[in-house]
Amino acid sequence: MHIIKTALLSYGMSGNVFHAPFIDLHPAFELTGSWERSKKLIQNDYPLVKSYPSLESILEDNDVELVVVNTPTGTHYDFTKKVLEAGKHAVVEKAFTITAAEAEELEKLAKEKGLKLAVFQNRRWDSDFKTVKKIIDSDILGEIVEVTFSYEAYLPALNTKAHLEEPSPAAGLIRDRGPHMIDQALFLFGYPKAIFADLAIMRTNSRVNDYFELILYYNDKRVRLKGGFLAREMAPSYIVHGKKGSFLKNRADQQEDRLLAGEKPNNTDWCAEPEKEWGVLHAEKDGKEFTEKIPSEKGNYLDFYEGVYQAIVNDSSEPVTATEGVQTMKIIEAALKSAKDGQIVKL
Missing domain, CATH: 3.40.50.720 (NAD(P)-binding Rossmann-like Domain)
Known part of the structure; x- marks a missing residue:
């Protein structure tokens, strides 16, 4: 080997x-x-x-x-x-x-x-995102028309890491959590034709953007990406609506928390989501409407x-290519321009 x-x-x-x-x-x-x-x-x-x-x-x-x-x-x-x-x-x-x-x-x-x-x-290998991708790929929702991905938390205090809070070309939530969500959207739906972005500072004494909302425009769908630090009660992190149904899923991957707690990953039983975190599918099959909980896929950064x-x-x-990385950076640049000008930016 x-x-x-x-x-x-x-x-x-x-x-x-x-x-x-x-x-x-x-x-x-x-x-x-x-x-x-x-x-x-x-x-x-x-x-x-x-x-x-x-x-x-x-x-x-x-x-x-x-x-x-x-x-x-x-x-x-x-x-x-x-x-x-x-x-x-x-x-x-x-x-x-x-x-x-x-x-x-x-x-x-x-x-x-x-x-x-x-x-x-x-984050492509998080349990929650893998589950969302499986549902979309199955076509149970039909043609996808509206998607919202959010990455929110309740963290009103400023981060102690200076490079995350001091104004610089590399700082801000759009560059911290934004790349994860943009990558997930592009991985599922490809490159959009245009983007509109709203960036803001919401926390007391913050000096860098800590809130963003992006709308990615496709010919047949809209994809909304949201991030913020002042969500004490959060909506589902993944909301996917298609012409035949909807799927709602919380962000519930266990890997980061268990790794931070000192656990080591393994190849056999690594980070299955608890049943309470399973997503909800509301759709129809053979003309009959149904609602059911969907077992989560297993995430594994390995x-x-x-x-x-x-x-x-x-x-x-490569599992995530440099070309895909370039596309994510182009979306971020377009988002910064859109937020500055208050206009939709064509890509």
Whole structure:
């Protein structure tokens, strides 16, 4: 078996929760270590790995084949470019870059060097989204006409991470949670013909956008994406209406909470949703109307890394391609323009 030796560029929450456990679990990956600037923590969890003192020390390590760029968004372009120029494959956290032009340049560079470049849109492998996709793909709802995806919480206090709250081209909820929802919409429905966006600051003393609503225009449907931090009581996170029925589903994937609690993923019984979180399908079949609860699919971020493995070893497409990452960045840029001008932006 080809073993892909992999290094992280950070071992904060992202590295500790979303990457290292799945790299360690997958038999075709070997975690070599992480760049750690001040706190040296990775060896507490993985004693046999390295704590790299610099990015250069990772790039100079000939054993490292894949680098996970999981640092703040503002660093993604520079760090990923250096990784690719060093001849190593890359996985890049969302948001992919700050601008679409940066994303396109990285995509071009990876192709020129024959390297794999994947964007870590892990929410495609959440149980709730997988369930929504299964329902849509089944055609039980008929032609889809109206969709609302929301990613809301009640978090009125400002985040203690300065890079998330200080005004910068990389800050704001549209760049934090927006990429997840935009990616999900494009994955299901393709690229829209136009977009309208409303961005706002709602929390006391906030200096960056912490509310957004996007409308994606398609010839035959409208897709609304919403995010905010002041929803103490939340509506269903996924509302899908078709000409034959509707499906409502809460955002209830268990993976992040269990990983934050220190659980390690496994291949057998990882994060099934409880029955109380199952979605509601209201549709008709053979001319008869019915309502029923739909068991949730199982989510597993390991499937993302299986896709990365297949891409590197068998030259298949990345699980989330750089092209898809570019499209998400173009939507974000169009949303910023729409919100500034107060107009629909054609794509």
